[in-house]
Amino acid sequence: xxxxxxxxxQNLIIRPFELSNANxxxxxxxxxxxxDTTLNPPYxxxxxxxxxxxxxxxxxxxxxxxxxxxxxxxxxxxxxxAIGLINCSKYCWYxxx
Numbered sequence: 045x046x047x048x049x050x051x052x053x054q055n056l057i058i059r060p061f062e063l064s065n066a067n068x069x070x071x072x073x074x075x076x077x078x079x080d081t082t083l084n085p086p087y088x089x090x091x092x093x094x095x096x097x098x099x100x101x102x103x104x105x106x107x108x109x110x111x112x113x114x115x116x117x118x119x120x121x122x123x124x125x126a127i128g129l130i131n132c133s134k135y136c137w138y139x140x141x
Contacts, residue, residue, distance in 0.1 A: 046106075070089055
C-alpha cells in the first residue's frame, strides 16, 4: 500500500490527515475568516464534514487524484492548516482535450 510521505521542518510536520484530526479540521474550516480565503470548504462547515473530508482525502490519494496533508505546528502538536496537490496529468480540465 502506498503512503503519503511525512515532511518535517524545524517548526512543522506536514503529514497525512488522521480521523482523530476531525475536530481540529472542523474548527479551522468552520471559521468564517478561513472559509472566506479558502477555495474548497463550504460554509458553514457542519458536523461530519471533517470526517468525510479525511476519508475522501485518503481515497483520492489511493486513486492518484490528489495528495492532501495536514500542517501541524510541532511545538504544540496542533493542526494549523492544510496543503494539497492535484494530479493534473490526469484530472485537470486543460489536459482533457
